[in-house]
Amino acid sequence: MDSTTGRARRFDFQHHGERSSYSDQVPLVLWSSEGYSIPLQSLPPAGHIVSATQLDSYLSSALSAAPQNTLLFLQDQLSMDDFTVFGGVFGNKQDSAFPHLESALQASPSPLVLPALSWGGCSAVLPLLQQHLGTPPLYLDPASLAQLSLNASVATLLVIRLPYSASSGLMSPRDALTGNDAVIGQVLDIMKAQDVPYTAIYTALKPSQVVQEASVDVRSVGRTLLQAPSSPYAPLQFVSEGKPCILLWAEKLSVSQQRGEQWTAQDLGPLTFGTTASVTLTNSSCNATHSRLVLNYQKIMDFQTLSLTFSMSRRFYKVSARDWFTLDHVELEFDTQKVTFNGSREIYAPAEYSYHCKSVTNYRYPLLVPFSSKDPAQWRLSFDDLQIQGFSVAGEDFAYANDCAGFFTPGIWMGLLTSLLMLLILTYGLHMITQLRTMDRFDDPKGPAISVPQNE
Structure with missing residues (x-):
């Protein structure tokens, strides 16, 4: 598939993003180096959240024919809104915060874009890649990668931690994303200089903007405390x-x-x-x-x-x-x-x-x-x-x-003992009240005094 077709696919993905909010999910972008195609896969429908099981199916199909040298660009926080607001690939802005990512996607014959990956599914990306490639991850930075000699016939899993998040307090979100994109560009230039084919994945550990929704989940009913x-x-x-x-x-x-x-x-x-x-x-x-x-x-x-x-x-x-x-x-x-x-x-x-x-x-x-x-x-x-x-x-x-906590916690025992003590005091008081006796005769002040005869 040529680059024109690839741009058409990305334009469709943009419209998917406009029809549904992805602020509480994490996007995932997968592409291969120029000259290597990834099997075409149907994109999820608008608003669909990709689970870990579905992600495993996508990765299994993509990695079956893609280069075995895999680059995982792992960012702290990322949301679909970051591409929509600051990107030129998924939006219409000329001043993009992702110039290197745009160039890589345009050069890739068949990129795969998942707009909404479930928050739990994003944590399974690294274990799934490790399982499919059969090799442990190697954490690198661009300087270490430049000194590493890669073999195109040996599967490697290289994890590049991007240093900035979209919510960095010391810089604007655009500057943080631009700094991450610069790191992506350095890594891709090193791979191109070594003439090693690769498969690249760009995703994050959690969304940059989490929407808190008050909902009632049936599974939460019970011993939620x-x-x-x-x-x-x-x-x-x-x-x-x-x-x-x-x-x-x-x-x-x-x-x-x-x-x-x-x-x-x-x-x-x-x-x-x-x-x-x-x-x-x-x-x-x-x-x-x-x-x-x-x-x-x-x-x-x-x-x-x-x-x-x-x-x-x-x-x-x-x-x-x-x-x-x-x-x-x-x-x-x-x-x-x-x-x-x-x-x-x-x-x-x-x-x-x-x-x-x-x-x-x-x-x-x-x-x-x-x-x-x-x-x-x-x-x-x-x-x-x-x-x-x-x-x-x-x-x-x-x-x-x-x-592991028992039903009768120390607080419950204290409450029970205190209630029992109060009940005993109340019972004793009622018992004392029931034992009171009144006089059977009373002295009338208006009548004659009561005389009690005494025997001498």
């Missing part, structure tokens, strides 16, 4: 066969090691969720009875490699006549050593539910206990606001949460 609060980032997903099968979210994933008399702690939360996530899910797996989520990190706490593994199993229990899942083991592996904790005694939920707990630790009100006496005691795990689901995942959101 015990469920994890809504977070600004989507939960971590492990995708198998194009569908999410494990979900994880935590406000804090703290790992501590005792060195001498001091404890050295590392919070893995920012590396697992959000804009600075750099975790990989290699060796993770899931099926109908067992799920295994492996979080792999590089250069943590003076270790070259560190991994955190959540092993879950699903079983049928005759007493309750239903399936339950348990968090059997939590393994901490660093370099060549391993520490294992058992969580099956306290961490469990019905197989259709997710599990949520405000605090999961192995040292303070422990829900995790050492698997054996050989496991060293100088390691501490602390998961704040943990929510995990390893089975019956339907979509990109957690199912109904089974909370």
Whole structure:
């Protein structure tokens, strides 16, 4: 398909954007280097939100014939309105904030543009690319890329984090987007100078403008007070066969090691969720009875490699006549050593539910206990606001949460005891009132005085 046809397709996409608001979704743009075509795919209808499953189908078709050297330009925040207001490709303005992106799309034979990718689906872009390419991501900047020698026959996944977001406080949105576009231009020039074909993807982690809508969701009815609060980032997903099968979210994933008399702690939360996530899910797996989520990190706490593994199993229990899942083991592996904790005694939920707990630790009100006496005691795990689901995942959101907090919380017990004490006081007062007795004779001041005869 020539460039004229490509411009026609982009013009249609502009009209799709005018008919529906995409301010609460993230756009995704995919194109290939000049001379390499991507299989034509039908664009989603106007107003349709592309899910993670549909995104997997688009990427599978596009990467089947596209160059295997894949560039992922990952921005902090991006919305369709940014292209509409500041772009020349999707709008009619001559002064565009995306000149390099425009040139790349015009030179590409068949670009793919998804105007509205679900917020949960955007977090699955990197795991899906890793799954299709069969290689871990490599985070680079333009200076590092210029020193890297690429091979056209070897699949690589290069992630370029764009430094600015559309909501940067020290610069206008146009200047921030122009700075990102300049980084895209530098990377594409380096790839062109090395004469290496590539497939490029430009997207973001979250929308730049989130529309807050008050809605009632049927799934939220129930123990909503015990469920994890809504977070600004989507939960971590492990995708198998194009569908999410494990979900994880935590406000804090703290790992501590005792060195001498001091404890050295590392919070893995920012590396697992959000804009600075750099975790990989290699060796993770899931099926109908067992799920295994492996979080792999590089250069943590003076270790070259560190991994955190959540092993879950699903079983049928005759007493309750239903399936339950348990968090059997939590393994901490660093370099060549391993520490294992058992969580099956306290961490469990019905197989259709997710599990949520405000605090999961192995040292303070422990829900995790050492698997054996050989496991060293100088390691501490602390998961704040943990929510995990390893089975019956339907979509990109957690199912109904089974909370670790008991029904009779300390506040409820205090209220019950106080009410009981007040009831006892009221009962005693009523009892005293019923015991009062009046005189059977009264002294009349207008009549003769009552005389009481006395025997001498």
